[in-house]
Amino acid sequence: MKKFAVLFVMAMLLPLTACAQEGTAKWKEGTHYTVLDEEATKKPVITEFFSFWCPHCFQFEPIVKQIKEKKGENTKFEKVHVNFMRFTGPDVQDAATHAMLIARAMKQEDAMNTAIFNYIHKQRATITNLKDLRNIFVVNGVDGAEFDKLATSFGVNNMIRKNQQLIDKNRDYLSGVPSFVINGKYQPTFTADMTFDDIADLIVWLSEQK
Numbered sequence: 001m002k003k004f005a006v007l008f009v010m011a012m013l014l015p016l017t018a019c020a021q022e023g024t025a026k027w028k029e030g031t032h033y034t035v036l037d038e039e040a041t042k043k044p045v046i047t048e049f050f051s052f053w054c055p056h057c058f059q060f061e062p063i064v065k066q067i068k069e070k071k072g073e074n075t076k077f078e079k080v081h082v083n084f085m086r087f088t089g090p091d092v093q094d095a096a097t098h099a100m101l102i103a104r105a106m107k108q109e110d111a112m113n114t115a116i117f118n119y120i121h122k123q124r125a126t127i128t129n130l131k132d133l134r135n136i137f138v139v140n141g142v143d144g145a146e147f148d149k150l151a152t153s154f155g156v157n158n159m160i161r162k163n164q165q166l167i168d169k170n171r172d173y174l175s176g177v178p179s180f181v182i183n184g185k186y187q188p189t190f191t192a193d194m195t196f197d198d199i200a201d202l203i204v205w206l207s208e209q210k
Contacts, residue, residue: 079109
């Protein structure tokens, strides 16, 4: 009887094991992701390289929201705004990076990123300098004086330097945006048959790899 019970439990576990193996094998190196010749970060981090002017980045925002909801509590998510797109000049792109990091210092990054995206892609308005971005913040309830104070702060300037360092470090892997580097070592590849859920799940799965 005891032997039968053991066999029964093993039989029940076999389908579960098969499902686990199937889930692990769902994402394949060379098809769904590339392993970069880089040392992995000590802690899990999902880095998104994007541009406010990129229409695909704008459309990708709902997926970014999913990723943030699905990622582990100890996994950091960071957005890096690039300045090498051809939609507008590098000075204007740098101003947008500056504004994004001011919003980060205010802990209003998500709201202000949405406001900037909408200003460009929904209102079809033009941004020419940091003053235009300041106006977007003020219209959306941000204190202009606080914006000005943070714009010249050591903390924000340090974040600007780190943003550029991440661009420089990963530039060889950035043929366009949106693009992700996970744990400093993995880069996902999105195939035509993938859904928004698939993309989010792949990125979260990569963040769990060493």
